[in-house]
Amino acid sequence: MERRINWILExxxxxxxxxxxxxxxxxxxGVSTDTRTLTAGNLYIPLIxxxxxxxxxxxxxxxxxxxxxxxxxxxxxxxVSIPLIVVPSTLLAMQQMAERYLTETCCRVxxxxxxxxxxxxxxxxxxxxxxxFEVHKTVGNYNNHxxxxxxVLQMPETTEVVVLEMGMNHAxxxxxxxxxxxxxxxxxxxxxxxxxxxxxxxxxxxxAKLEICDGLSKxxxxxxxxxxxxxxxxxxxxxxxxIGWDKKCKEGPEEVQSLGLxxxxxxxxxxxxxFTLPLLGRHNIKNALFAIETGRLLDIPEEDIAKGLQDIPxxxxxxxxxxxxxxxxxxxxxxxxxxxxxYAAVDILAEVEPELEKWALLAGIEELGDExxxxxxxxxxxxxxKNLAGLITIGAKGLWIYEAAKLASPNQMQLKHFSTNEEAFxxxxxxxxxxxxxxxxxxxxxxLDRIVxxxxxxx
Numbered sequence: 001m002e003r004r005i006n007w008i009l010e011x012x013x014x015x016x017x018x019x020x021x022x023x024x025x026x027x028x029x030g031v032s033t034d035t036r037t038l039t040a041g042n043l044y045i046p047l048i049x050x051x052x053x054x055x056x057x058x059x060x061x062x063x064x065x066x067x068x069x070x071x072x073x074x075x076x077x078x079x080v081s082i083p084l085i086v087v088p089s090t091l092l093a094m095q096q097m098a099e100r101y102l103t104e105t106c107c108r109v110x111x112x113x114x115x116x117x118x119x120x121x122x123x124x125x126x127x128x129x130x131x132x133f134e135v136h137k138t139v140g141n142y143n144n145h146x147x148x149x150x151x152v153l154q155m156p157e158t159t160e161v162v163v164l165e166m167g168m169n170h171a172x173x174x175x176x177x178x179x180x181x182x183x184x185x186x187x188x189x190x191x192x193x194x195x196x197x198x199x200x201x202x203x204x205x206x207x208a209k210l211e212i213c214d215g216l217s218k219x220x221x222x223x224x225x226x227x228x229x230x231x232x233x234x235x236x237x238x239x240x241x242x243i244g245w246d247k248k249c250k251e252g253p254e255e256v257q258s259l260g261l262x263x264x265x266x267x268x269x270x271x272x273x274x275f276t277l278p279l280l281g282r283h284n285i286k287n288a289l290f291a292i293e294t295g296r297l298l299d300i301p302e303e304d305i306a307k308g309l310q311d312i313p314x315x316x317x318x319x320x321x322x323x324x325x326x327x328x329x330x331x332x333x334x335x336x337x338x339x340x341x342x343y344a345a346v347d348i349l350a351e352v353e354p355e356l357e358k359w360a361l362l363a364g365i366e367e368l369g370d371e372x373x374x375x376x377x378x379x380x381x382x383x384x385x386k387n388l389a390g391l392i393t394i395g396a397k398g399l400w401i402y403e404a405a406k407l408a409s410p411n412q413m414q415l416k417h418f419s420t421n422e423e424a425f426x427x428x429x430x431x432x433x434x435x436x437x438x439x440x441x442x443x444x445x446x447x448l449d450r451i452v453x454x455x456x457x458x459x
Contacts, residue, residue, distance in 0.1 A: 001101050001153045002029045005068055008043065008085055011100050012093035017071070018083035026083065028067055031094070031153045033146070040065025045094050047146065048072070054090070070094070091146065098149030099180050107136075107159045109181050110294060111216075113166040113174055113209050114189030114225070116341045117287050118143070120279070121189050123315055124291035126163045128308035132300045133160040143167035148177050161298065169367075171199065171208045178215030185297055186212045187223035187290050191230050192340035196369055206230035213237045221297055223290055226252070243289045251293055253285045260352050261321045261329070268292060273302045276310045280319040280331060280352065283344045317449050319348065325458035327434030329356065333441045334448040337365045339375045342441055343382055349439040350386040356437040359390035361424065361451070363442035364397030373400050380404030383413075390414040390436075394424050395446065425451050 005023040009016055016023050028043035035057045038044060044061035046054030046069065055075045062080050070093050071077065071084040078084075087093040102109065110129075112122050119141075126137040136155035141147065143165040155162055166177045178186070191206045199205050206228075213222060216237065224231045226242030226249030242249040253266040255274070263278040266285050270293075277288045288309055295305040314320050317335035324330055333345045342362065349358050360383055368375045380401040383391050391413055393402040402417040409415075418424040432438065432455070442448045 001031065001097075001155075002027060002157065003101070004028075005083060005085070008068075008070075008097065012070070012085065012087050012096050014070070014085040014087040014093065016083060017077060017086055020083075022083065026067060031097075031150070032061075032066070033094075033150065035060040035064055038064040038066055040067075042066050044069040045090055046070065046072070047091055047094075094153070095145070095149045095180055098152040102152050102162070102181065105155070105157060105159060107155075108161045108298065109183040109185075110161060110163045111166055111178060111181055111183035111186045111212055112163065112189065112290075113168070113187070113212050115192030115205060115209070116338055116344075117189045117283065118165045118167065119335075120284060120315065120318055121187070121287040121290050122163050122165045124284075124288055124309065124312055125294050127312040128291045128295040128300065128305050129161050129163065129298065131295075131304040131308040133298070134158055135161050135163060137163040138165040141167070145173065145176060149180065152181070166212060168208055171204065172211070174208055175211035175214040178212045180215065182215045182217060183212070184217050184220045185223065185294055186216045186220065187294075188212060188225060188231060189287060189290060190225045190340070191228050192338045193368065193375065196367075196371075200369075203230060210235060223293055225286070226250070227286075241293055243286060243293060245286070251289055253289065256282070256285060258351065271302060273306065275306050278310065278312060279314065280321065281344060281348045282351070284319070317452075319345070322452065322456050324428075324432055324438075324455035326429060326432045326455075328428070328432035328455070329353070329434075329437045330452060330455065331437065331439045332449070332452045333439065334446075334452060335444060337441055337443045339365060339368075339379055342379050345439055345441045346383055346386050346388075349388070349437065353437050357389040357435050358386075358437055358439075359392065360388055360439045360441070361392045361394070361428070361448065362398060362401050363394040363446035363448055366443040366445055372397070376400035377404035380406075381408045384409040388413055390416070392416045392418070392424055392427065394418050394421060394442075394448075398442075398446075421447055421451055425454055428455060 005026045029041035032038035032042040033045045044066040068083040070090045071086045072090045073086050126135050129135045136159040138151050142151050168174045188209045221239045222237050223241050226244030243251045252269045254269050255267040257265045265276050267274045320332040322330045440448050
């Protein structure tokens with residue numbers, strides 16, 4: 001985003017504070033909420049968080065080259081050399097700027113939500129669309145009320161399609177994001193248990209995800225997981241495409257073939273066209289079909305869609321195939337977890353590379369509420385049904401998985417539990433070899449990505 005200070009003042013209804021009146025000529029090139037990454041020419045946006053208040057770092061912003069700063073009116077004005085734009089709320093002002101900038105660029109907006117697979121689906125969609133358009137997408141986990149407007153404000157003026165991931169913890173949050181972004185295409189990839197501790201039930205999670213319709217263009221299209229009963233109910237939106245394995249869905253996969261750790265091939269039920277997907281996980285075939293249908297809606301030829309899918313880079317820590325120094329093959333899915341995504345990952349482990357011995361390294365899953373012990377126990381019981389050779393767990397929540405698996409399979413599986421990541425790492429270094437395929441899966445808080453890094457780098 002490059003805009004003059006006058007544009008910012010007009011957008012946020014702010015007041016101008018500076019000894020010189022340069023509002024008509026001064027240009028802000030980009031925005032930043034973090035003085036550690038702020039670059040010269042940026043507009044600084046000091047946000048108020050639970051731990052830090054960005055207003056405390058205004059001097060560092062000036063030193064880093066900020067040309068101006070938003071300023072919340074309940075804070076005393078500092079003595080600084082750059083113009084201040086005083087507003088009731090810096091967060092609201094940033095959101096207002098993003099909404100106007102998005103409108104002015106006239107780019108098309110694709111919005112993605114779901115309990116699992118948002119990031120993978122976002123990357124698949126962006127990869128397909130990039131064959132034809134200049135695409136900007138959510139980076140990392142910038143998918144909330146702060147991250148989404150930042151994503152918008154950081155996109156180039158020449159962007160033709162922006163792909164926005166929308167996350168949530170509570171009801172109403174997706175609605176706000178959808179109304180800001182006003183998507184032309186929206187999708188709900190699935191409904192799982194993530195954030196059930198906040199929302200109480202999968203039904204309420206489904207309702208919260210469907211808030212993505214609140215800002216959806218009247219002429220837009222809603223893509224839904226057609227296999228999810230909670231998304232088969234009446235939805236107050238006209239143009240809906242269901243995607244799933246169920247033959248009743250408008251789009252779904254046919255002629256599915258596994259390529260082992262190299263991914264999948266499949267055909268589209270809708271057109272019969274064949275696609276290659278270089279990602280692990282049968283569930284990613286459905287995510288790919290969301291991307292395929294998005295490409296069609298934007299008039300991309302089927303052949304170009306197929307090329308975009310085939311060239312998709314694998315996202316680190318999301319079903320990433322790597323090899324440890326001791327020769328052990330690893331499926332690194334340590335970025336995050338829910339019970340549903342753990343089941344899917346264990347399914348992948350069981351179905352690929354049949355000649356290898358299958359081990360799983362599992363730890364705690366966060367945000368499951370009062371029933372978290374039961375959810376972890378179910379994971380342990382599920383792992384037993386897949387006839388794994390080994391199950392390794394870590395930590396207090398991992399102990400629930402271990403104990404449930406031990407009850408369900410006292411002799412069938414090699415079971416190990418460790419209190420710390422360091423103990424588990426030492427065991428895997430000693431016992432791992434080229435005949436083993438290890439799945440690594442837990443919520444990010446468990447820090448299993450560091451174990452994978454050590455195993456691969458030999459640290």
